[in-house]
Amino acid sequence: MTFRGALLTAALLSTAVAVGGCNTATPASTSVPSVPSGAVSTMTSAGSSTTTQATTTSAATSSSTSTGPATPTTPTSPAAAAPQRREKAALAGALLVLDDLPTGWSIEKGTGGGGGQLSSTTDAACADLNDLLNADGPKGSLVDASVGIDGGQDGPLVSERLDAMGTSAAATAVVGSLRDAAEGCRQLTVRLPDGTRARMRLSEVRAPQVGKGAFALRLTASGGDYDGLEITFLYAPLRDVLLSFTFFDAYPEELEGLSKDAEAKVVEKLKLGGQTT
Template sequence: MRTFVSAAITAGLALSLAACGGSKGDTAAAPGTTQSSTPTPTPTPVPTTSATPSVAPTTPAAPAPRTKASLTKALLALDDLQPGFAIDPDAEGDDGTKLTSTNAKCAKLVKLFNADTSPGAKVVVTRGFSGGQDGPFVQETLEAMPSAKATTAHLATIKAAVKSCTKAKLTISGAGTSTVAITEVAAPKAGAAPVAVRFAADGGPLDGLEVTFAFAGLDDVLLSMNFDFADIELPALAASKKAKTVLGSTTGGA
């Protein structure tokens, strides 16, 4: 999770520090038709064997193999956003951000957060945007998972981990460590089994930092986004719509 989390956390910190100092046809006989005067002989019924016609089962077409090029094409681009945004060249970097906790209930969330990629991910692409030095900031990640089932299972794991952990310590290299409150929030209907969570620091060197993370399944692709602002519905729906169009996803949601 860290590869798409750390940049947003750093971005959120930059923002908070700056603040301090996205028809059926008619089958009836035609009128006016006359009958023949010669009776039509009644045909002798021929015994037939009743049988239900066999129909070959259809198998849904498997999604095209995901490649780095196809996933990159499915990411949001500057043209998909409102004017004023630029691509953030530092979005894919690892700044050493870590989540820690001594609470056993937080172990799963800590492991997910600190991992470089989601378990089983085969291809990963990320793109970040900033609206200026002080934000707003938004980052999108698409990960090709082994199957749609694997994507859904991972989303269930994220949801359970978020529900189990309400507080943890967040460390950003060069900035310090603060306790963050971890809260599940309403997720945009941007795909299958959507999940969203907000991290908010209260006190310490990261005081005021607030970042929201949103996740959803697009068949065998996991969509992940993070924001340093609360109104996440429109950008998440835009990202889901574009990715589904480009990748040919048939999953529910926008």
């Protein structure tokens, strides 16, 4: 495998594992019901009352009758709306393809699998993040699809992944867990494509305005053959879909442009509609 191929393999592996939790994805052929985002519980109440009528008799006596006080009904919540279904083929169709990329870029196929532990740490402040980075996929993911992108001789290596999370709350929770886990963590030991391990500094970076509450973090290697190598992870909830990227040595404008193009395509192909930001 070439050096760039090894890097791309690592990128695909990183995206697959860097979003935390045990992967409970169903087989690709299975449609998975999910509760649509934005479902809000409403309550209705109804009361009934009767009117009081006065009846006057011809004997100059009068009497009135009235019903008892109204008994309010117990408010009830409506049944949950029909869940939205997402399939692997639909997610795959919302990924970036060659026509979406700059001239000279390409789509990578069959780059192989990685396997093994991506990162390690002895720092208690990094324990949660390390666990998320070494998990099989985002916790609660129902189905996923991913693609590798090669930016050419001087371009970055990129991996894009989409996970159907069932609800917007679930997608947002994954991003929140990563943000919380990264707080206070400053360094991780990362397994690089050639099998060596390198200490990499961790820092939160400004995320593009993609989705609602996007989060980005960067690992930077110092020393050795990979000195200066930057790996940037981006996570953006798009309603019930989690968009995630891994960028190897990407310029800010490449990260921004590619992620916004990906967001637009996901919104269009999966018919998310409305605002996702």
